[in-house]
Amino acid sequence: MKLAKDVTTHLFKYVKVVDIRFNPFDGRAKSVKELLRQVQATRYSKANPNLKIEKQILATADAPFATFQFVDGTERKFDAQEFQVKEMLSEVFQHATNIDNEYEIQGKSIDE
Numbered sequence: 001m002k003l004a005k006d007v008t009t010h011l012f013k014y015v016k017v018v019d020i021r022f023n024p025f026d027g028r029a030k031s032v033k034e035l036l037r038q039v040q041a042t043r044y045s046k047a048n049p050n051l052k053i054e055k056q057i058l059a060t061a062d063a064p065f066a067t068f069q070f071v072d073g074t075e076r077k078f079d080a081q082e083f084q085v086k087e088m089l090s091e092v093f094q095h096a097t098n099i100d101n102e103y104e105i106q107g108k109s110i111d112e
Contacts, residue, residue, distance in 0.1 A: 003093055005043070011096035012044045012051070013110045014071050021056040022064035022080070032064040032080035035088055068092050071110070072099050 003011075020036050022029035039053060064080040066088060076095055078088050103110060 008089075008093055009043050009047045010110075011093050011100065013048045014096040014099045015048065015051060015068055015092065016071055017052045017054060017067075017069040019054045019056075019067040019069070020065070020080075021058055021062070023058040023060065023062070026061065026064065028081035029064040031083060031085050031088070032066050034085045035066055035080065038085060038089070068095075070095065070099060072102075 018039050020032055020039075022032045024033070036053075036055060045051060066078045066080050067075055069075045074095070076091060078091075080088070100110070
């Protein structure tokens with residue numbers, strides 16, 4: 001699913017926390033390192049100034065993980081060695097779209 005930049009920027013308003021954990025010397029961490037780079041984009045921080053990006057650099061052989069927490073209290077966890085960046089973000093944007101639709105049905109707006 002390919003979404004326009006303005007749509008993904010809007011949808012990122014529904015993300016409260018991005019928690020990324022990885023060992024930078026572990027080859028399995030390639031996708032999570034790229035994910036970290038992408039979620040730190042200026043457009044996301046401007047659209048969602050309350051967004052918290054937590055990163056933990058590990059010195060162990062633990063698998064790389066990314067967790068997204070949303071404004072509705074739900075979260076999505078990814079074992080990043082098993083997902084590409086576009087797969088993780090696609091799932092995040094799909095979940096954010098569902099929240100956006102619920103807000104619209106309830107007459108609420110994330111911008112209020």
